[in-house]
Amino acid sequence: xxxxxxxxxxxxxxxxxxxxxxTGMASIVSYPALLAVxxxxxxxxxxxxxxxxxVGVGATANSGRELLDRGATLVRWAVLSAVGGLLGALALLxxxxxxxxxxxxxxxxxxxxxxxxxxxxxRHVGELSAPWIVPVGVLLIGVYGGYFGAGAxxxxxxxxxxxxxxxxxxxxxxxxxxxxIANLVAAVxxxxxxxxxxxxxxxxxxxxxxxxxxxPPVVKVIPPSVLRVTVGVxxxxxxxxxxx
Numbered sequence: 001x002x003x004x005x006x007x008x009x010x011x012x013x014x015x016x017x018x019x020x021x022x023t024g025m026a027s028i029v030s031y032p033a034l035l036a037v038x039x040x041x042x043x044x045x046x047x048x049x050x051x052x053x054x055v056g057v058g059a060t061a062n063s064g065r066e067l068l069d070r071g072a073t074l075v076r077w078a079v080l081s082a083v084g085g086l087l088g089a090l091a092l093l094x095x096x097x098x099x100x101x102x103x104x105x106x107x108x109x110x111x112x113x114x115x116x117x118x119x120x121x122x123r124h125v126g127e128l129s130a131p132w133i134v135p136v137g138v139l140l141i142g143v144y145g146g147y148f149g150a151g152a153x154x155x156x157x158x159x160x161x162x163x164x165x166x167x168x169x170x171x172x173x174x175x176x177x178x179x180x181i182a183n184l185v186a187a188v189x190x191x192x193x194x195x196x197x198x199x200x201x202x203x204x205x206x207x208x209x210x211x212x213x214x215x216p217p218v219v220k221v222i223p224p225s226v227l228r229v230t231v232g233v234x235x236x237x238x239x240x241x242x243x244x
Contacts, residue, residue: 001037001038001197001199001200005037005038005200005203006199006200006202006203007203008033008036008037009033009034009037009200009203009204009207010203010204010206010207011207012029012030012033012204012207013030013033013051013054013203013204013205013206013207013208013209013210013211014207014208014210014211015029015207015211016029016030016033016051016052016055016204016207016208016211017054017055017058017059017207017208017209017210017211017212017213017214017215018211018212018214018215018218019211020052020055020153020176020208020211020212020215021055021059021172021176021211021212021214021215021216021218021219022172022215022218022219022222022227022231023153023154023230023231023234024151024152024153024154024155024156024157024172024175024231024235025151025153025154025231025234025235025238026052026055026149026153026208027048027052027148027149027151028151028238028241030048030051030052030204030208031044031045031048033204034047034048034197034200034204037200039197039200040195042194042195043195043196043197045092045148046092046190046194046195046196047196047197047200047201047204048149048204049089049146049149049183049186049187049190050183050187050190050191050196050201050205051200051201051202051204051205051208052149052179052180052183052208053180053183053184053187053205054204054205054206054208054209054212055176055180055183055208055209055211055212055215056176056177056179056180056181056183056184056212057180057209057212058208058209058210058211058212058213058214058215059173059176059177059180059212059213059215059216060173060176060177060180061213062212062213062214062215062216062217063173063176063216066169066170066173066174067173067174067177076135077134077135077138077174077178078177078178078181080135080138080139080142081138081139081141081142081145081178081179081181081182082142082181082182082184082185083139083142084138084139084140084141084142084143084144084145084146084182085142085143085145085146085181085182085183085184085185085186086146086185086186086189087142087143087146088142088143088144088145088146088147088148088182088186089146089147089185089186089189089190089194090189091143091146091147092146092147092148092186092190092194093189093190093193093194105239105240105243106239107144107151107155108151108154108155108235108236108238108239109235109236109239110158111151111154111155111157111158111159111235112154112158112231112232112233112234112235112236112238112239113232113236114158114161114162115154115157115158115161115228115229115231115232115235116228116229116232116233119225133159133163134159134160134163134164137156137159137163138156138159138178141155141156141159141178141179141182142178142179142181142182143182145179145182145183145186146182146183146185146186147186149179149183151235151238151239152179153175153176153179154231154232154234154235154238156171156174156175156178156179157171157172157175157228157231160174160175161228167224168219168224168227168228169216169219169220169224172215172216172219173216176212176215
């Protein structure tokens, strides 16, 4: 890896962190950037997961007060996300790549549509507050986040906005924190068993930390409806990209 490659990854990492917090689609920037500097698809995937830990760290460091009062609920969700991240990492290491590739675009489409129609759904059915929905959702999204993660943030925002009373901003903070935990657990497994390119991971993580740090204040000034619709539309575009 050249110095120019490293610098480009730092820049890509910044936009990855910012876009990842604002829209939940970090990997759509970081993964192609890793491929562009010469990594193989598998190496890019595991290196990307390691680097994405920095997005959650940066975002949480700049919005930690939002998490402090959640107590046991946040602990339970964090444990579920960690278990999901571990299962996702195992799936990537042992399962055929085609196992998730077929279903992922459909998941992203459903989440994007749910975001776009969220006010209508909430107006007619209220919060989808069955006590098991959010915990199971956090676990499953953690699995996907540990496996690949492109669009995981969109799915998470959809879950929170449909099933809880969280605002877009607080849901974004929770999304970055919990996906960061899933990524961290998966990253430990990849560090031991996967082909991580540590130079690329470092460059991407440096930029991603700063981008994640800048994310919370950016989201605070964007009107919630604009953010929700933007993420939903971009999510549909991401689904088309993943289905190619």
